[in-house]
Amino acid sequence: xxxxxxxxxxxxxxxxxxxxxxxxxxxxxxxxxxxxxxxxxxxxxxxxxxxxxxxxxxxxxxxxxxxxxxxxxxxxxxxxxxxxxxxxxxxxxxxxxxxxxxxxxxxxxxxxxxxxxxxxxxxxxxxxxxxxxxxxxxxxxxxxxxxxxxxxxxxxxxxxxxxxxxxxxxxxxxxxxxxxxxxxxxxxxxxxxxxxxxxxxxxxxxxxxxxxxxxxxxxxxxxxxxxxxxxxxxxxxxxxxxxxxxxxxxxxxxxxxxxxxxxxxxxxxxxxxxxxxxxxxxxxxxxxx
Amino acid sequence: xxxxxxxxxxxxxxxxxxxxxxxxxxxxxxxxxxxxxxxxxxxxxxxxxxxxxxxxxxxxxxxxxxxxxxxxxxxxxxxxxxxxxxxxxxxxxxxxxxxxxxxxxxxxxxxxxxxxxxxxxxxxxxxxxxxxxxxxxxxxxxxxxxxxxxxxxxxxxxxxxxxxxxxxxxxxxxxxxxxxxxxxxxxxxxxxxxxxxxxxxxxxxxxxxxxxxxxxxxxxxxxxxxxxxxxxxxxxxxxxxxxxxxxxxxxxxxxxxxxxxxxxxxxxxxxxxxxxxxxxxxxxxxxxxxxx
Numbered sequence: 057x058x059x060x061x062x063x064x065x066x067x068x069x070x071x072x073x074x075x076x077x078x079x080x081x082x083x084x085x086x087x088x089x090x091x092x093x094x095x096x097x098x099x100x101x102x103x104x105x106x107x108x109x110x111x112x113x114x115x116x117x118x119x120x121x122x123x124x125x126x127x128x129x130x131x132x133x134x135x136x137x138x139x140x141x142x143x144x145x146x147x148x149x150x151x152x153x154x155x156x157x158x159x160x161x162x163x164x165x166x167x168x169x170x171x172x173x174x175x176x177x178x179x180x181x182x183x184x185x186x187x188x189x190x191x192x193x194x195x196x197x198x199x200x201x202x203x204x205x206x207x208x209x210x211x212x213x214x215x216x217x218x219x220x221x222x223x224x225x226x227x228x229x230x231x232x233x234x235x236x237x238x239x240x241x242x243x244x245x246x247x248x249x250x251x252x253x254x255x256x257x258x259x260x261x262x263x264x265x266x267x268x269x270x271x272x273x274x275x276x277x278x279x280x281x282x283x284x285x286x287x288x289x290x291x292x293x294x295x296x297x298x299x300x301x302x303x304x305x306x307x308x309x310x311x312x313x314x315x316x317x318x319x320x321x322x323x324x325x326x327x328x329x330x331x332x333x334x335x336x337x338x339x340x341x342x343x344x345x
Numbered sequence: 346x347x348x349x350x351x352x353x354x355x356x357x358x359x360x361x362x363x364x365x366x367x368x369x370x371x372x373x374x375x376x377x378x379x380x381x382x383x384x385x386x387x388x389x390x391x392x393x394x395x396x397x398x399x400x401x402x403x404x405x406x407x408x409x410x411x412x413x414x415x416x417x418x419x420x421x422x423x424x425x426x427x428x429x430x431x432x433x434x435x436x437x438x439x440x441x442x443x444x445x446x447x448x449x450x451x452x453x454x455x456x457x458x459x460x461x462x463x464x465x466x467x468x469x470x471x472x473x474x475x476x477x478x479x480x481x482x483x484x485x486x487x488x489x490x491x492x493x494x495x496x497x498x499x500x501x502x503x504x505x506x507x508x509x510x511x512x513x514x515x516x517x518x519x520x521x522x523x524x525x526x527x528x529x530x531x532x533x534x535x536x537x538x539x540x541x542x543x544x545x546x547x548x549x550x551x552x553x554x555x556x557x558x559x560x561x562x563x564x565x566x567x568x569x570x571x572x573x574x575x576x577x578x579x580x581x582x583x584x585x586x587x588x589x590x591x592x593x594x595x596x597x598x599x600x601x602x603x604x605x606x607x608x609x610x611x612x613x614x615x616x617x618x619x620x621x622x623x624x625x626x627x628x629x630x631x632x633x634x635x636x637x
Binding site: 132133140155163166168170171173175179180182183184188212213215216217226248276278279280281283287 | 398488
């Protein structure tokens, strides 16, 4: 298995899903052409049923870097990692030259894999669940030959007694995997638990964080209960920026930041792309061009 | 429908309970009121955490059920349209999320879409819904959904080297035979036409002179017709077949049976033995029946 340290530095990228560009979302090749130096790779989120689309193919065919974000495997249920899923996901990821796989380590579907479940639940934050997730991560890495970065999912309810960061620390420790830290999802979790945004980072293996996600959220109230909706609106919440600021100096193995913003008007996200590129330039400080 | 063989670990059981709470407010209320009874299978810490879940947090996505129904309805387009036309209330379909079918699908890791089909079948009988051919329309759409989902074999199915009485055969994956009334397809298509018309401008549903939907009496024809849903590389299609082919496929099923048993089964349902044997041979030739 490729050592985490040899994974390529991808810089700042943009997210996409099947049909997102065709349905009026940001077209990554066009955006990159109109705003040189802001978007260096494309993270394509997909499931086997929807597969690759013309947008990601056009990006990848130009020889540009990609990562593959799965949307259809329950890492908490290692039996969900079946041969058909492994073969299909490997083929899709290889077809676009993905540098690695990543995806929310939660519940994407609650029965047999199928469409329309309209649900992404975070894992139950217990030690047993973390071990199961670690086993699934290892099985996918062995089955695909690609590194897998489990991501902390969003949620409005988190069960289990562990802190979200402690859970993923266990996953990484047991499976030796790299990690994808979604700063916006972490902000949601901290708010729900009534904790400051950066709580738990001190005990978290930040040196194993390979990728960050940054996205906007919307503060809402449901009958008086304050919650954050993971809307991927243009502007990340201050909590999210605070987490990014705390993580960046200490994430020594960081290779990529994805700004999840593809459903917004391009003009609304340019400034944030600039900010992220200044914080995490494509060329590592001190590296020769 | 159930794929469960042993109890899931507690964290998975807790996830499933939480899913049921997200989709079914009545179940969520029951968990809050009587966690020791409703969640007796869970360890007490998780039980207590589920009982303490703030109901409002479950309602962050207030369209969750509606969006799930939209996806389900895509495969049962005509059935759900006729159900709503007759029942007149969206809640009739939303009741799926409170049904035993939904809860069992979640708890046993079953298929939510096929659970939805089972719910619709029960609904049609229980209310009862009287739209002509409604059960047949459901049967057609369910056959297509089943054909889409039947797992492929690990290896490509092969035709038998020779066909004798002891040759074991089964239906090829994604081949589902059904028998329905002859008017069913027309009733199904009438719903599709209605949806197309309303879909041109959904706001017409607000108008007094919006297009209506009632079964054209001329379409009602209970005489039987036989069809097969077939999955191919290009998708799933529905073909009309002669009765002997239907009976042979029906007898075959997804698990292997000897040709002799298929013929006996078909003759017991009134087919001539020669016709049944010819049908088996034709289905083998067309690769709808394959070697076990």
